[in-house]
Amino acid sequence: MESYTTYRRLIAKTVIFSLIASLSIAFVYGLYIKKRAVDDLARVDARKTSRMAFEALYSAMEKGWSKQEVDAIIVRLNNVEPQMRINAYRSPIVASLFGDRINDKTIREHDPMVAKAMKGEEILTGEDEIRYLYPIVVKQECLACHTNAKIGDINGVIDVRFPVANLKISLTMMINSFIVFFTVFTIAIFILLYFRLNALLVQPLKQFIGMIQDIINKNDMAKRVSLKTRILEVKNIENYFNKMLDSIQDYYEKLQHLSDRDYLTGLYNRRKFEEFLSYEIKRSMRHHHKFTMLMIDLDNFKYINDTYGHASGDLVLKEVTEIFGANLRNADILARLGGDEFAVILPETPYESGFAVVEKLRSRLESTPISLMFDQITLTASFGIAEYPEQGENIEALLTGSDLAMYKAKRAGKNTISRADQSDQDMAAEIQKKGEFLRRAIDEDRLEPFVQPIYNIRTNEIFGYEVLARIRDGQRYMAAGQFIEIAESLGMASRIDQIILSKGLDNRANLKMWDKKFFFNLSTHSLFGGNYLSVIEEHTMKNDQVGVDTGIVIEILEREAIHNVRALMDIIEAMKEKGISFALDDFGSGFSSFVYLKYFDTEYIKIDGEFVKNITVNEKDRIFVKHINQIAQEFGKKTIAEYVEDEETLAVLKEIGVDYAQGFHYGRPHALS
The missing domain is CATH 3.30.450 (Beta-Lactamase)
Known part of the structure; x- marks a missing residue:
């Protein structure tokens, strides 16, 4: 066993050795x-x-x-x-x-x-x-x-x-002899200390620094330091540094696993999946193989989260992972891209063989009951297939193709398998182009709030304004109808809603229009996922509007409300307590419109413009508007007619008893100034 000494012992030994050496030299010199x-x-x-x-x-x-x-x-x-x-x-x-x-x-x-x-x-x-x-x-x-x-x-x-x-020795000789002795002795001691400390301390430290640089340059966490030394402290530095490397390597491997894997299911995540996809493209290109990629989205998974809770939803995702994993080959790559969305790479598998694998996954998932609390459920999924190189020769094209095919399967009734064709590819390219335009508009702060006035029909005075989103594109402004659907499909609608809400509230405060109502169009997705309540609260606190009617009205699309009635009722109730009002927009466009009057405590009903614009020439539209207004009045709600474009239409609405109106007859959307 190799023996080590400490720095204290080393210094003591050096001092004692120097003392003995000096005494010996002095004796010999004497x-x-x-x-x-x-x-x-x-x-x-x-x-x-x-x-x-x-x-x-x-x-x-x-x-x-x-x-x-x-x-x-x-x-x-x-x-x-x-x-x-x-x-x-x-x-x-x-x-x-x-x-x-x-x-x-x-x-x-x-x-x-x-x-x-x-x-x-x-x-x-x-x-x-x-x-x-x-x-x-x-x-x-x-x-x-x-x-x-x-x-x-x-x-x-x-x-x-x-x-x-x-004998009488001369003083000069004694002084000269002492000077020579002291000089030679000092030089000897310094040489001794230099070589001894260089060998025992400096060289091990230089070796230590060199090994650290090598570890950093090669990013090799498996490498360990080994120093040639007899000094215990230096050896301890080596041991503790290696222990630190062990800990770092352990954390590094854990972080690597977390960066590559989904925390819930243990499957590969999106980043790692795209790495595998890139590798498979290169391999297939080199060996002239085809392969198939799948995009999988569970059907009605949101219902499970809303009904049983998110913890149960997590258990379902783990069960689905087990089902998919048990019916795939060892070489197949399964990943969870996020939420209830999965993806699979089937190496060296053309479309025909890949379709058989997908059908097996679909049928096994459909036929396997999943135990959930005191209940058992069956789950289905929509599958999109993209084949390399037919549906794409790069990562973006394959991801887009399989994603489009999956949405195509959703639209076809769910629990189906679809493959993207050329028309789907063209549509994806167009969506991607418009999405890039939207991202630039947001990044460059080109989203602007426009307002359209809402008039009181009886007094002919401005009651409020509907705030509308516009994109400044050079000298012109794009209306929301030109980009809102793309924004919703790309998940950008909530961001746009938040920008328009913030800017609209700022304009209202700057112009001190506290006596006017401001109507904002917020999708239910935005209400569920955004922080709009905090934005409004910050605005009201800054302008001393806390605890009063804020004058802010949120418009809810009637066709969107059907997806989560219970949760939307809770949101409306919470926001009404903060002085925020609600309007049910496009009322009459869906079969369940009158049912929502029972569940949603809104102050305003906006009558769908499709019934209003032909009210002077179409008796059926006039009857619809009349009954909508009558029922709303009986429920204690105010009505707002849209698409009022001429004096004749306004006269009919006044006769029916509608409360408010907006449309080109009163004014087109414009920027507040």
């Missing part, structure tokens, strides 16, 4: 200085002392002093420094001419160092005591007295002895 003192300083000092002794003796000998007098000089020299001993020994040349001194011959013969010095060799020796032997070489001036000698001979040896402790 020995070096001592050796240098012995070898160099002792030699210099001894040479100076020997030279001084020689000069003193030489001066005495020049004066003709006897041997006794010379010995007395030596004694005096030894007395100057008690711990230093100086002796002078004559060479045989001098002894033969002037006579030998006591013990000189014995010392020459028995002291090998003296004998060596007599041969001209300068000698320095000793550990605790320094002994320096200085040979006196014959020079030119010596020949006057030493007639038997020649230049270069040795006349004698001066023997100087003194303890090592008496």
Whole structure:
């Protein structure tokens, strides 16, 4: 098992090692200085002392002093420094001419160092005591007295002895030695720290950074860091970073699953389905295969949500997923695109084979009862088929083709299978073109509210205005009839309703038209899914209209109300509590018009213009209008006649007793200013 150390231990070890190294170097350097003192300083000092002794003796000998007098000089020299001993020994040349001194011959013969010095060799020796032997070489001036000698001979040896402790090292040498020692030691310590920290810290961190960059560049969450280090903290960084990568990878895989899968059913979602569809198109193009794509929409699924609740609806979607999955091949791709809409890719499956698969799905779904609370229901679906490449050679074309085929199956009575033909494709292209026009108009803020006045027939005064949507297209304005159906089919109607509502309310506030009613056309889809109540509440609070009749009237299309009577009744009741009124629009155009008078607590009835515009020439239309007005009055509701285009029509309406009227006779839609 590999052992690791901590940074604290590393620093302690480095400090201790540096201390030991410095002490060792200081000790070795001290020995070096001592050796240098012995070898160099002792030699210099001894040479100076020997030279001084020689000069003193030489001066005495020049004066003709006897041997006794010379010995007395030596004694005096030894007395100057008690711990230093100086002796002078004559060479045989001098002894033969002037006579030998006591013990000189014995010392020459028995002291090998003296004998060596007599041969001209300068000698320095000793550990605790320094002994320096200085040979006196014959020079030119010596020949006057030493007639038997020649230049270069040795006349004698001066023997100087003194303890090592008496050596005096110069201050300059000490300072220089300390500077050299400190400089070398500091450099050595820094080099040591540099290489040690570089190896144990910097290199592992550089390796760590490099691995992180590699993980980022390659987006490889499966890769792990492995550092070459003996430092425990660095190893802990490696371990914790790898644990963090484990967590990130786990979250990444979960997010990847969530980004690819529908949270409820576990099926692929729209984004992933389109990726598979793109791949299948490329594969089929390369291998010249056909394949089939299905678009599936459950029939009357909204009824299940409204009747049993959304939780039960979710259970149904899971059951449907099980039914579809059990009747598809492993290679088939099933996805939930949203709501109750599913899609399937049948790889390498032409239309004929694909139709058989779809028929199997349709029949199995229809024949499989689904348990729901204390009830059992059966469910059907509408299926749209698109074949590659006949119905499209790209994703958009296939999605549009199968979507159109699915709506075609819906219109054909549901629980059926349809295939889009060329006319459907042309219609889809036109819808797509108009949808793009609508999106640009919304993005570029070209939606404008126009108003058409509503007059009180008896007083001939303006009672209110109906707010209508228009799109500014250059110098002209497009009426709602030119784009509203496309907007509804593409799910853009609610957005348009909200823009017109907000702008219409702003115009009313800017012009302070608080005494006039403002009628807004909002589809039931907008009422169910929009935040219109909050828009109106914000408007009324800003203009101090809270708790009073707001003067805002919401028009409900009679043909739309049939889809969800109960929910619409609740919405009307909630909004009426906020001072908002309601009008039932296009009354008389459907068979259930009079039934709605019972359920919907509306203040106004707008009589369908189809009955009004021919009232002067068609007796049946006059009877219809008369009875609608009479019943409305009995229910306590006011009536508004549409399509009033001339004075004659107005006269008949006045005779019948209709309350209000609007139409070209009173004024065309225009912008408020």
